[in-house]
Amino acid sequence: MLNAPKTLCRAQSDEHLRSPITEENRKAPLSARESTNEQEATELARCQQNLERAYQEKRALEMLVQQLRKQLLHERQSHENTRRELERLRIQLDKR
Incomplete structure (x- = not known):
């Protein structure tokens, strides 16, 4: 005889539906899910580093643009x- 399915209370059911873990991931063993989480954390850290590097480069370029504008104004x-x-001098020379 089959075991009766486990009943979920409403809160558990809603939590299950809202869970960010995909159905595929739910079926995966816990160690695989942890590995995926570690990979996502590594990817997030890498993206944050790239974003920070891009932001610093942008600030450096903005400062360079400002310096070049000042230099251009001085040259003008x-x-x-x-x-x-x-x-x-031309007018002075023409008077002679």
Whole structure:
């Protein structure tokens, strides 16, 4: 004779339905599930490191862009000063 199925209370049933563990994983032995969790944790750590590295690189590039903008502004001002000086000298030379 078959054993009667185990009854679940409503809370257990809802928990079972909401569980993030896939049906395939539920059937897997506990050691395999732990291995999967370890792999996921390793993958998460690797992704976090990559994200942090990308964020630091972004900040470094933003700082470089800011420095280059300042340098460009300085170069433009120098160019404008040189142009004015050349114009002044040309006018002075034309007066002679």
